[in-house]
Each structure stands twice: as C-alpha cells, then as structure tokens.
Amino acid sequence: MSQRENPHDDDDPSRDAEPNLNNKAGGREEADACQDADGCQADGVALDPKVQAQLGRVFRAYCDDLIHQPIPDKFTVLLAKLEAKQREKK
Amino acid sequence: MSDEAFGDQMVAQMPYLRAFAISLCGSHSLADDLVQDTLVKAWSHADSFQPNTNLRAWLVTILRNTYFSSYRKRSREVQDSDNLLAQQIPVKGGQESALTLTDVQAALDKLAPEHKEILLLIGITELSYDEAAEICGVAIGTVKSRLNRARAKLAEHLGLLTPSDIDTDPTVSDLAARRPSRAV
Numbered sequence: 001m002s003q004r005e006n007p008h009d010d011d012d013p014s015r016d017a018e019p020n021l022n023n024k025a026g027g028r029e030e031a032d033a034c035q036d037a038d039g040c041q042a043d044g045v046a047l048d049p050k051v052q053a054q055l056g057r058v059f060r061a062y063c064d065d066l067i068h069q070p071i072p073d074k075f076t077v078l079l080a081k082l083e084a085k086q087r088e089k090k
Numbered sequence: 091m092s093d094e095a096f097g098d099q100m101v102a103q104m105p106y107l108r109a110f111a112i113s114l115c116g117s118h119s120l121a122d123d124l125v126q127d128t129l130v131k132a133w134s135h136a137d138s139f140q141p142n143t144n145l146r147a148w149l150v151t152i153l154r155n156t157y158f159s160s161y162r163k164r165s166r167e168v169q170d171s172d173n174l175l176a177q178q179i180p181v182k183g184g185q186e187s188a189l190t191l192t193d194v195q196a197a198l199d200k201l202a203p204e205h206k207e208i209l210l211l212i213g214i215t216e217l218s219y220d221e222a223a224e225i226c227g228v229a230i231g232t233v234k235s236r237l238n239r240a241r242a243k244l245a246e247h248l249g250l251l252t253p254s255d256i257d258t259d260p261t262v263s264d265l266a267a268r269r270p271s272r273a274v
Contacts, residue, residue, distance in 0.1 A: 047242055048251075055245045062194040063213045065175050066109035075104055078126060082133040083097040090093075 091141045100132065103146050107153055109214045112174060114157050114207075115165040116199055124161050128153040147221045150211070154225060162203075189248060197247035205240035208233060 047055070091099075107128065111121035131152050132139075139148050157165075175191035198206050204226070211222040223230045245251055 047245060051245050051250050052241070054250050055241060055248070058189055058194060058248065058250075059209070059213055059244070062175070062191045063109070065191050066112055066214060067105050069105070069109065069112070071104045071108060072122065074122075075108075075125065075129070076101070078129060079097055079100055082129060083093055086093050086133055086136065 091139075093136075096136055096139070099145050100129065100149070103149055106146055106215050107149055110150060110210055111153060111157070113195070113198065113210050113214060114154075115161060116174065116195065117165060118174060120161060120165055124153060124157055127156050127160075131156065144217075144221060146215060147217055147225065150215050150217065151225050154207070154211075193248060197244055200247050201240060201243055205236055205243060208236045209240045209244065212237065 104125075108121065108125050111124045111128075112118060115121040115124060128149065132149055135152075139145065174195060198209065201209070207226065208222060211217050211225060212219070217225070219230050219233050223233045226233065228236075
C-alpha cells in the first residue's frame with residue numbers, strides 16, 4: 001500500500017503562525033481581520049485586492065474608534081471594589 | 091498572581107472588552123451591563139485563570155459566553171446605535187469616504203452571528219486565530235473560512251463591491267486593467 005500524500009495540507013503551521021492581526025504596527029495594512037491575503041480564495045470567496053484594502057481600512061477605523069473610547073469611571077470603581085472583596089475573602 | 095496584579099491586568103484589558111461588548115450589543119448601556127457582569131464573573135472565578143496564559147482571551151471567553159447566554163436576545167430589542175461611534179467622521183480614503191462608522195456597525199449587524207463574532211474577535215480583541223478557534227469551539231480552518239465569508243458579506247453590505255464583483259460590467263474596465271489578473 002502506498003503512503004498517503006497530502007498535497008493540500010491545511011494544518012501547515014507556518015500558515016497559522018502568520019497573521020496574528022496584531023495591528024499595532026500602525027501603517028501596515030496587511031495585518032487585519034479584513035485584510036490578510038491568506039486563503040481568501042480557499043473557499044471560493046475571493047475579494048478583489050482593492051476592495052479588500054478598502055474594507056480593511058474601513059473596518060480598522062471602526063475597531064480603533066471603539067477601542068479608543070474612554071472607559072467610564074464606574075468600571076475602575078467596580079474593579080477596585082471587586083479586588084477589595086477578594087482580599088477580604090482571604 | 092497577586093490580586094493586585096490580576097486587578098491591574100484586568101484594567102489594562104478594559105478597552106478591548108468594552109469595545110467588543112459595544113460592537114456585539116449595538117448599545118452602550120447594554121454593553122456596560124455586559125462588561126460589568128463579565129468583570130464580576132471573572133473575579134469570582136479568578137482562581138480558574140491560569141497565570142501565564144492570555145488574560146484577554148480568558149476575559150473575552152467569559153464575555154462572549156455571557157453575551158450569548160443572556161444578552162443576545164435583549165440586544166436585538168435595544169439597539170441604540172445612534173451614539174455608539176464617532177459617526178460624523180467619515181472613514182478616510184478613496185471611494186468609500188462617504189461611509190461612516192455607523193454604517194460599519196449596521197453592516198456588521200446584518201451578518202450571521204458567527205460571522206460578526208469572528209470579525210470582532212480578530213479585529214477588535216486582536217486575538218490569534220488559534221485563540222479565536224478555541225473560544226468559538228471550532229477548528230482553525232473554520233475560523234479562516236468564516237473570516238473569508240464574513241469579509242465578503244461585509245464588503246457587500248457596505249456597498250464596496252463594484253458591479254464587476256457581482257456580475258460582469260465593462261464600465262469598470264479601468265479597474266480591471268490596473269489590477270493583476272485574478273486567479274479563478
């Protein structure tokens with residue numbers, strides 16, 4: 001019996017390691033939930049690169065807007081209370 | 091980890107947690123309730139957090155499960171998306187400049203829940219594909235294919251697709267000439 005070959009190995013770890021989507025690098029447009037080229041044609045849903053770039057910019061702006069919203073003080077107060085309560089328990 | 095260190099690290103995760111919650115719920119007030127519930131649960135299960143693992147992924151898991159078990163139904167009733175985002179600011183650049191962030195929220199809300207969720211997990215909470223796969227309880231291949239479908243749908247809902255992406259239209263031939271030929 002011949003050994004099975006697997007030319008389309010989807011578990012290639014090098015593919016998974018790549019777009020961590022940590023978009024901290026600022027101007028880098030590739031690393032984004034709406035923007036990495038990895039596997040875009042894998043299941044027949046291919047986006048035009050130009051559309052994908054636009055989508056990436058739009059979606060990144062949306063995410064950044066939400067992430068940079070000021071955190072209401074009530075959460076700082078709540079976290080301090082929870083921490084104090086935990087300390088009491090011990 | 092000391093309680094103090096744990097508390098400090100929770101504070102550092104707040105922007106991501108709250109952003110994820112706002113986007114999921116489509117309402118600030120509901121999102122804040124969800125974040126509050128998440129923080130209370132996190133502290134009461136603090137012992138189950140394993141130091142040296144990703145605290146954000148752990149918190150996002152709690153928030154996500156809380157959302158699906160008790161908030162999702164309510165969030166469909168209480169969408170007050172008018173003040174969620176800096177909506178007056180148009181998204182920069184190119185033809186899509188007429189789009190506002192509120193348009194993005196509306197387009198996300200039209201997606202299937204699993205598609206919206208995966209975009210937010212990767213885009214807002216900035217987790218890895220591996221972590222997203224674990225949180226959603228699916229294989230990493232499923233994460234990738236969901237992302238692809240989610241992107242395509244989002245582009246469609248935002249009106250970013252040119253006619254040639256939907257059917258063939260010769261009016262965009264200049265675009266076609268500039269871009270590399272597409273692998274089919």
